[in-house]
Amino acid sequence: MNSPVISRLAPTPSGYLHLGNAFNFLLTCLLVDFMDGHLHLRIDDLDEPRVMQSSVEDIFVQLEWLGIKYDSGPSGPDELFSKFSQRFRIERYHESLELLRKSGHLFACECSRSEIRQISSNGNYPGTCRNKKLNLLKGNQTWRILVPVQTLVCLKTFTNKIEKIDVSREMADFVIKRRDGLPAYQLASIMDDLELGVNLVVRGYDLRSSTGAQLYLAKCLNDSIFPETRFVHHVLQTDDAGDKLSKSKGAHSIQMLREKHRNPTWIYQETAKSLNLPFEEIQTLG
């Protein structure tokens, strides 16, 4: 690949950053540094009711403490809200939604989450409204994208291997516009990545299905660039009980770790251990 590497850090400000986020940021930074690429900070703040001012501040404070430098994106909360917020891009997301609607990819769905769960034990959408032909232009409806059976997308790994994901099995008819009218995460994420020219995405293994969904969306939007993007799906940091870290659990928040360890060396060491890398490789980041 000859074009310069462009990647992004994409935290959601709905809780405090934790060790898992630090691991993701450090790995992204390492890979971008290694390839002399460009790193953008994108804060996923579209879901306004869930955005907490304190967690927006937390992102900037902890990035600085971790010694993570990025090349573009907001320098602090003020610049986020005045210039970089996803709220400024809502029109752009809606243009894509319209494109998908007009090309016949979408259907309206009136199912509640609990109704879906009653039918489908894994939460995968059972296709209830697919053939109901509900009016998409009526307000307060969820929009889903039709994912035909055996929709395979090709995912390119960091080492240029191709893996296949069956989107219909992992993200059947996923939501692309929410009942409250907001574009869904999958759409906002792919649109932002496309427009930033992102060609390296580093995310946790739990988001591999989302990668499949976004590759499918790129295809429906007639984009031919995104399939060239390389993906790293890394292991997830867990707590002592083996559960995935969450933003509501305090003990692993970077703020708490910071009070305990005073400098980020311990986090660098933990990251190096998870990656089987010599500690010195991570230390060069600071």
Ligand SMILES: [Zn+2]
């Ligand atoms: Zn439905």
